[in-house]
Amino acid sequence: MSIEYLLMAIVIMSLATFATRLPPFLLFSGREQHPLLQFLSKYTPPMVMSILVIYMLKSVDYLSVEGFYATIALTTTVGVHLWQRNALMSIVAGTSVFMACIQW
């Protein structure tokens, strides 16, 4: 595989990725105050966040040991977050628990 091929592929992937992030800004620039856009702007994030969490959790096999560890780690994350409301602390706590379980 040549360097030229790799460089060309990188340029193409960069443009293709940028092309997925750009459209709303081109289409709706200057129309931010439209009630429908305001509505979407408000409710897309909670929907996307819910879907991302479901996506991350769907690939776990809950009948395996790893599924058990993931459940404990997730409970830790949520518990620490409801208790302290500190994003960094919750993430570090949940991830540490998961790492400790899986490496032990």
Place this chain on the structure above:
Amino acid sequence: MDVYNSTMIREALKTTLPIFFGYLPLGMAFGLLFQELGYPWYFATLMAVCIYAGAAQFMAVGLLAASAGFVEIAIATFFLNSRHIFYGLALLDSFGRWSFRKLYLIFGLTDEVYSLMTTIEVPEEFEKSKFYFWMALFSQSYWVLGCTLGAWAGTHLVFNTQGMEFAATALFTVLLIEQWSNVKKPLPFVVALAASGIALIVFVGHMLIIAITLSLIMMLMLRFFNQKVRDEY
């Protein structure tokens, strides 16, 4: 307010630290995989700088190994990242006027950065687009660091990062809790759950893009056809 305001930069760094824990292990995993292609390590760095998309970079390793054609690479990358089309909707008026900074903010709109930007409250004393710029820059630098480390020193690392990938799940979970307390209304969460269910049952392969598209359509339909939704949301 100056772009190089040090209080603002420090605050942006602190805000993005949760992303650091997600991007470092994920980037390293990519670097390790990339190494097997036989290219010098700095091309992994180049990919992190220019492409900056987790899933697409992982897929790229497979495509490059198979010497895929450029058209195939373009189409596969576009579709894998297609959910990002909807991300700008929530940030239309947050990136300021057209400028290099705005273009960079659009370029840097990954899942993690989008989630963080749409959930946190930017401190009032900072200009939003400038604060976001530093958030985007720090986040990408974690990704570049991870990818580089993985490709350069991956096999010699003494620290065992196994399981660290849970940080991404933890980040989205924490931000979901924050979204819940920001929005305080159940409808978008119920709609997203229903859309995910349908996407998982009917279209297993492309869950993300289909669930997001479906949830937006359902939410808009509810608003058009239901007086109660129109009044309350």
